Amino acid sequence: MTTQHPHDAQTPRTAEAGRTTAVDTIERELTAFARRARATAARLHPDLPLVSYTLLAHIHDQQGCRATDLAAHYMLDKSTVSRQLTTLEKLGLVERRPDPDDHRVQVLHPTEAGAATLTATHASRHAAYQERLADWSEDDLTRFASYLLRYNNSRT
Amino acid sequence: MTTQHPHDAQTPRTAEAGRTTAVDTIERELTAFARRARATAARLHPDLPLVSYTLLAHIHDQQGCRATDLAAHYMLDKSTVSRQLTTLEKLGLVERRPDPDDHRVQVLHPTEAGAATLTATHASRHAAYQERLADWSEDDLTRFASYLLRYNNSRT
């Protein structure tokens, strides 16, 4: 059902059809993945919701970041981030420290518990991914990773 | 950022490190994609929510499927599907027909309007993906598509 001659550049119509098929597949599979992601994440770590986990991870990586940075990076509304942070703070996973240079700003840091939770959650997530990708060759893993990077970075 | 310690042959550490890096990237990028998917979908077609679109598409492809089939396929609760179908029916996009052979069952079919909406939405989605992937070679598209298929099909 797919074209079998990827290197034959003589027929642009065939090439277009090939592109269309591939793009359709990418579209369908990415959509399917997105649909299932939340359920999968909930199964992997019922304790820490997906978004909270993600924000906590970012706070850990970019120690001292601000709520606005998180909102910009994840394309979320300020209010959403604010509430997520409230949750994380209530759980004792994140600290909001006032910035001495700018009293509007809250500098975010993971607490001890936050770092520990993050480590545990990341380990379990990583294990799940490892298992799922166990029979992939390293070359395939590397290529898949680079495609995903390229795709995500092509965001306008 | 890659490990600089080429271990001696005693342990398979080097190969493992490569795998770990790649798997980490895949994990991170897929997570990032999942988080943004909803917002992106909303931007692409504000009229038809992502989930409804997906269900409608499945109903169209598998004409005559039942709510239970949808729930199983998308790992959703029956109640969720039921409510989504209620929405789709209210919008006039889906018909629930009683099954003469089993009066518990409702057989699902897209309406004319449903099929039309689906066509339009699919076209706009496809165009968005085409644009975003415009500078990818066909080979890369094909490989990316096959990786996604492989990944999604490895679901346990």
Added chain:
DNA sequence: CTTGATGAATGTACTCTACAACCAATAGAG
């Protein structure tokens, strides 16, 4: 005809999200 399984709907509650309105602090223009 009971009993248990199955397809679906409903009650309830929670997460995630956006938009709008608001407050507090800063930065510039005069």
Added chain:
DNA sequence: CTCTATTGGTTGTAGAGTACATTCATCAAG
């Protein structure tokens, strides 16, 4: 320095999407 616009953040409100538990109707089998 004062007034205003901007920026960082919170809160009120609302809505989508989801799950779990319960209930209802129907079917299948003893």
